[in-house]
Structure formats: structure tokens, C-alpha cells
Amino acid sequence: MIEDISYSEALELVLRHARAVEYEELSYREALHRVLREDIQAMSFHPPTDNSAMDGWGVRASDCSESPVQLQVTGTILAGEEWRGSLGSGQAVRIMTGATIPEGVDAIVPFEEGEERGMNVMISQRVNAGAHIRRKGEDYKEGDLLFESGRYITAPDIGVLASMGKITVKVSRRPVVSIFSTGNELVEPEEQTPGCKIRNSNSYGLEAQVKSCGAVARVLGIAKDEKNVLKEYIIQAMDSDMLVITGGISKGTADYVKEVMQELGAHIVFSKVRQRPGKPFTFSLLREKPVFLLPGNPVSTMVCFELYMRPFIMKAMQSNTNNVLTVVACIDENIATKKGRTDILRVIMKEEQGKNIASLTGAQGSGILTSMVKANGLLIIPEEVNEIKKGEEWPVRILNTF
Template sequence: MPTFSEARRTILDHVSTTGIERVSLIDAIGRTLAEDMTAPWNMPPWDNSAMDGFAVRAGDCQAPQTLLKVTGYIPAGAIATSAVEAGCAIRIMTGAPIPPGADAVVPVEETEEDADSVKILEPVKARQHIRFAGEDIKTGDRVLAAGTAITPSAINMLASLGTALLPVFRRVRVAIVSTGDELVELGGQIGKGQIINSNALSLAAAVKEIGGEPVIVGIARDNRESHLHILQQGLQADVLITSAGVSAGDRDLVREILTELGAEQLFWKVDIKPGRPTAFAMKANTPIFSLPGNPVSSMITFEELVKPALLKMMGRKQVIAPLFKATLTEEIRKKPGRLHFLRVALERGKDGYLASSSGNQETGIVKTMIQADGLAMLPPDKALFAAGEQVDVHILNQDFLLEEA
């Protein structure tokens, strides 16, 4: 039975990126760049004014209260057709090209303008308030590297460089299969001993949240024929995730049927709690994740084992969530021997994060998953964690990192 780190390494070693497609710039948001992007021209493409004001010769403006003749006006989008002569200035707007002869711009608030002249109130430094051609990006520079997540600022840069279509890694298509005679689809009639197939919706939402394309295939009932039919459908996707049916009961058929369908099991069970009966297999290039049926176990194993793999398949370089230190506010006990993911509520203390149990840690208690801001990773070799002790926490609730309005 692999440790958590061993299991995650095995998974990441066996998955590879999806294909590449070209999408419009706005549709690339959140996607991952598949090729390096280089600049076809300088940014900015020409020397231009950073301020509304006056283009001048700095050498003419070394004494306070310098009076210059205004000989022209250049708005943004215009072309500089005349030069700044000695003793003269040209009125200029932000973004307008610097006219020949000028080597500085004086902001309008640092001047006093008359009908056809302007008084420069303070000495001027050469090159002030000018954005020079290529000072941001030079022709041929690598603007973005393959593997970069596309953000609004990346879109701004690429649009400025005339990019209309962007090569990105294809969204991973993830089939989701639930198993069990007790399951009823949302909206169906619920009889005694039956429950709604909530895991499928939770897993689909988690896939969609990170940019994948979830496909809810359906419920494999507790017989061989149903499992064969549903799992064969699921194997048509890039990735297959199953929920429940991987323990040792006589109706837990998932691993057996997957083996019949040609899947190679790479591990079954992981040395963690919750989520021990998690399995991982490959059929050709298709990864197969078989997760526990308990809702919390399903969500945690997705977060810790499946999500990094899906991110890698969609081209991300950074796929493992960073850990933060948090100080326990209460004593925590657990059985030694397994890495334990403790659902914790977090708050900010004066010296960093404070963590406390979010409530009942049983794997069927979804409420404490909702109330959890993160997962504290309690090492396998310890049983007692004292109040005041620091632990590593994987933050789940990204809103927690934001400041209150």
C-alpha cells in the first residue's frame, strides 16, 4: 500500500498532456498556453508620452519659470509631423508619439499656459515622462512561456501584440461513474434505503471548477452487466472517475470489471485517512481513478490525488497546492499509522493562521467539509497534536485568503 506521496507520484508519472487547440483570445482565459509566444514588434511600438502636457527640449528648460512658444498639438492617435525647435514646445496627449527634437514631457499641472506660450515652472530632466519604444517588450522577446496559465493581464499583452488565436492545451474530458443500487438521480423518486447520487454532481463540479469538461455517464448498478456497459462508456473519455465499489465487498465490482476491460491496476488503497480504498489504473493512455463512495472521502481524494493529475493533463506546470503553516487552537488525537486529512476551520491570528476542527470528522458528514477552510495534514507517525502546535494546511477555501470588505 503506497504512502500518499508515493501514490501521487505514481499518478503524476503516468499522465501526460492532452492535445492542443487554438481558441479565441477571450476563450483562452484560465486555459494553459501550449507554445511559447514571441513579440512580433516592440511594445510600445514608438516613443510616446506618458502624460498630458508639453513635449520640450530638456536643455531649454533648466531654469525655473522658462517661457516657451507653443507651436503645435499632438493628440493620441495622431502622427508627429513637425519637430520641436529650440525655445519651443508642442502640446501633447498621453500615448501620442514624441515629436522629433523633443526629449522630455512636462505634465500640464507643472506648467502655466497662455494663448500661444507655456511657462515651465521647474527645471526639466531629459527623458522624463516618455515611454520609449521596446521598453516593455522588444521584437522577438518571449512574452509568455508554454505552461503559463492565461490571465487577464496575459490577454492584454497578447491583444496588444495582435494575437487573435491562442494555442492552448485542450480541456480534459472526464467521465464520472457512480456505482450502487441505492443511488437515485437528482429529481428521481427516492424510496426506502435510497439516496441521491450527489457524488457525481460534486465530482463534476470539481472538474468544471478547474477547467475540465465533466461527463456524468450514469449509475452502474450492482451487477456485472451494468458495470460493463457503464464503464465501457466511461472509458471513451480522456479520464474516468468512479465513485464507490472499490472496497472488498461482494458487490464491489469496479476493479474486477476494469481489469476485464484491459485496465492495469497500479495501486489499490493508499495509506491515508479518509480515502484509504482509493485505486488508480491505466487503460492505454486513459487514467482511471476509483474513489471511495463516502462523500467526504470522495471530495478529499479528488482534491489531493485527482486534481493535480487533471491540471497536469491540461498543461499546468504547478499542479500541487502549496501548504501553509497553521497553529492548532485545540488538542487533536488520531490513530497513528496513516496520514490524516483533518478538516479545519481557519482564522487569522496576530502571528499567522489558527486552525481548529470544523466538526465531526466522519466521512459521511458533508457539513464539516462545507465549514472547512482547509485540510490539516497530520503525519502518520504521531497520535497526539497539542494546542499551540503547528501543522501543514492545504487551503481549500480560496475566499479565506481575501480580506473582508
């Protein structure tokens, strides 16, 4: 077991043990926020034909080289209809947005730029060839690589899949993450809380974070600080892909989690990371399954998830992104930190005069859950730094918001 390691070393060790989950094939309509496990090439041209970008009149641009000009209106083409005619010189045809461009038409005049008089239309300005025409394959051509394996599927992606008739897609199976919290002091949120009790917020905050990655969260509840009970909960979770336990990993007289894990045959990969919050964070393997042991303080729990579990889950799903966005921000106050540890501070990001500005949420204690509620970013200060001066620019990790 490795003890007292840096944040970067801990992250590298965690990610080293991420194993890919299987893929499954499902309807494109069910693929939102899933990770793609195949390259997808366009199966057709989009648009499939040259078509009108406006409601207007289809014309020959050569007929409109001088204005004004009067043209004979020969008919109407609606989107989705096939018009078998051919436009001759001196003629125009009404055409709606999305309708296929017929033979002879090489420009569209929007309705608001002409005046229809009986069976004729008066065009009052010069028209350029190609005006308001969308070309076949302008969006994508058959065979174009549209999506690479590992893509995190978004709502616009669903629309593109539908546009080319890609009805089923291969995506990563949603990994199942079991969650439980430990402590005789804990009660469930709906229960009354005597002064000595605390509602279990960790399990449900983690549940939401797990779901935000596209994984499945399974909350097992609260385990009392008793070895046999802890063993039962841990064994119960072994049918999931990974387990996260909060609390019971420090040096308290009732902190049995690491001891119980070792009795069950777990390999403790590392314990204790030079960071704040989350110093007691421990990563282990039991029956080759990852078990994340997180501190009981709510902020430590949520921060450790963002630092380690989110990238782990995304890697297990074979995502080519870790679901994390980092931007550079100007720090609006002096910040003193302790050299020799990584500090993770909760900040509020806002834009002022075109610049990103980051300010601390207030007190940064690991038990102040509202610091995570106020925050929309994490400022990660490396252990070799002991001071940030007001006005310096630093990368800020945007907290997941969808």
C-alpha cells in the same frame, strides 16, 4: 496489485501513468485557463515608441532648469496620431497619454503642474529629463521570451497576447473526464428522496472540480449495483480520456466495482491507501486509460480528487504547475492524529496580524460535506506524525477557488 500503500507512494504511481494529451491551435480569445504548448516570444516592442505616460505638455527639460518659465504652445498631439513637427527651444506641445514623443521633447509636464495662458504655458517647477516618458520596449522587446510552454493561461496573459498581435496559440486539448456514481440508494438531485434514498452529490461536485482544472466533465449518471449495469457504464466511458467512479469499492455485499473492472481486463495498480479520508481509493488502468475508483463518502471523493486527480489532469495537460498553492500557517489548536496514516484535515484559513492562521472546520467525518464547504484549505499531516501542537507552523494546501 499493490495494497496498503502510503499517500506519497500512491501519488507517485498515479502521476507515473499521466500521458500528455494532444495540442490544438485556437484563438487567443479562447485560451483562458488553457495550458500553453509553445514558447511565445515577443513579436514586437511594447510600447512600440517612446510615449507619454501623462496628459500634459511636452517640453525640453533644459528650458525648465529654472522656474518659473513661460513656453510657447505650438500644438496638440493625440494618442494614435503622428506629429511630424519638431519642438524648438522655448516651446511646448500639448500631448495626451499614449501619444508618441516627438523630436525635441525629452520630458512631460502634467497639466496639473502648469498653467496655460493663451498660446503660452507657465511652468512653475523644475523638470527632469525623462519625466513621465515611457520608453520604447520598456514592457517587452521583440524576441523576449514572454511565456513558456506549460503555462496556465490567465486573463492578463490574454491581454499581452492581444498587445503583440499573437492571434492564435497552441494549447493542450481539454481532456475529457467521464464520471458516474454507483449505488441503489442514489437518486438525482431533482428527484424526491424517500428516507432510504440519497441525492447524488458526488457526480456534480466532481464535475465542478474537473471543470476547475480546465478539463471537460461528462456526467454519465447513476449506475445501479448490478454487474451488467456497471460494465455498460464503464464501457460507455472508454471513449473519454479518463474515468472516475464513486462508490462500490469497499467490502459491502453490493460493492462490485473492482470485481467488474477485473472481469473487463483492468490492471489494478493499487488499492487502499494509508490515509483518512479516502482509504479505499483505488487506481487502475483499463485499455491503457486511467480509472479512478473513489469512495462513496462525499468528503473522501472531493479530497481524493484534490490529492490525486487534480495533479494528474494538470500533468496530462503538460502544465508546469499542478494548480495547487501551499502556504505556511499557524495551527490554532492541538490536533491528535493516528501514526501510520496520512490525515487530511479541512481547515479555515484566515489572516490575523500578518500571519496565516488555520483552524479545523469542525467535525472531520468523511460524510460531512459541509466541512468542504467551510474549508478553504487542506492540512495534510504525514503518517509519521501523531500530534500537532497549538502554535506550530504547517503547510496548508489552498483549495482551488476559481
